[in-house]
Amino acid sequence: MDDHKIRVATWFESLRDSICKAFEALEDSHRGALADRPPGRFEKTRWQREDADGGDGGGGEMSIMRGRVFEKVGVNISTVYGRFKEPFNKQIPGAELDPHFWASGISLVAHMQSPLVPAVHMNTRMIVTTKAWFGGGADMTPTFPREDDTKAFHAAFKAACDAHDPGYYPRFRKWCDEYFFLPHRGEARGIGGIFFDYLDSGDWEEDFAFIRDVGRAFLDVYPRIVRRHMDKPWSAEEREALLQKRGRYVEFNLLYDRGTKFGLMTGGNTEAILMSLPPEAKWP
Secondary structure, rough: HHHHHHHHHHHHHHHHHHHHHHHHHHHHHHHOOOOOOOOOOOOEEEEEEOOOOOOOEEEEEEEOOOOOOEEEEEEEEEEEEEEEOOOHHHHHOOOOOOOEEEEEEEEEEEEOOOOOEEEEEEEEEEEEOOOOEEEEEEEEEEOOOOOOHHHHHHHHHHHHHHHOOOOOHHHHHHHHHHOEEEOOOOEEEOOEEEEEEEEEOOOHHHHHHHHHHHHHHHHHHHHHHHHOOOOOOOOOOHHHHHHHHHHHHHHHHHOOHHHHHHHHHHOOOHHHHHHHHHOOOOOO
């Protein structure tokens, strides 16, 4: 298992580097509103975690950029370990009797300057207790949905899924639609994508290959969607609509998001956990 852990953590770091490079390239090539500002660059901050027993609990690195295309984007990686506190261990498969765990992952949320460019979320992770599994997904939240963007986003992840199991995409798309839903509003957070958890097919190499393909699919499709719209002009009314859409995003992440709860319950870095929140939002 140690070799598996090293390979997974190394992949997440490599994917982080590739995404940050692609996003900085978008900042460099921007020619629309706010183009008179300097292009954004990621600032990295490392953090360390203390385990429940007071020992080394791992840590991670936040990469945050505020720019002229990306109002705020975070691409965070972490590898944490130790033991779950009670009663949280009873909520995690394989930790009921032995609360020790190891978890590594990448988590990304981008909030855009332009209301014409969709916000996006992506994360993949591996968790080990007495069991081991992968989880993650990606979903997109446009203020003004466009059919061509929606089709491109879903097509990228369908291709990644189909390369491994033709049953993945319909199952993970449905899971995403059900998960990223605000019950108190009776509405979806965005246009969906894929979401999955507890992925353990019995073939670790195959599951890890799928996780890598999910990351590559995101790296391919999302920058293409950003380039389509980032130079287009927008109005004050469209910007207002964006800020109110972000309010829905905040509601979901604080009320329902399992990743937020997992990070807080395992003693993760609070700023890294709440990185998903936008710099500005409004409610009617």
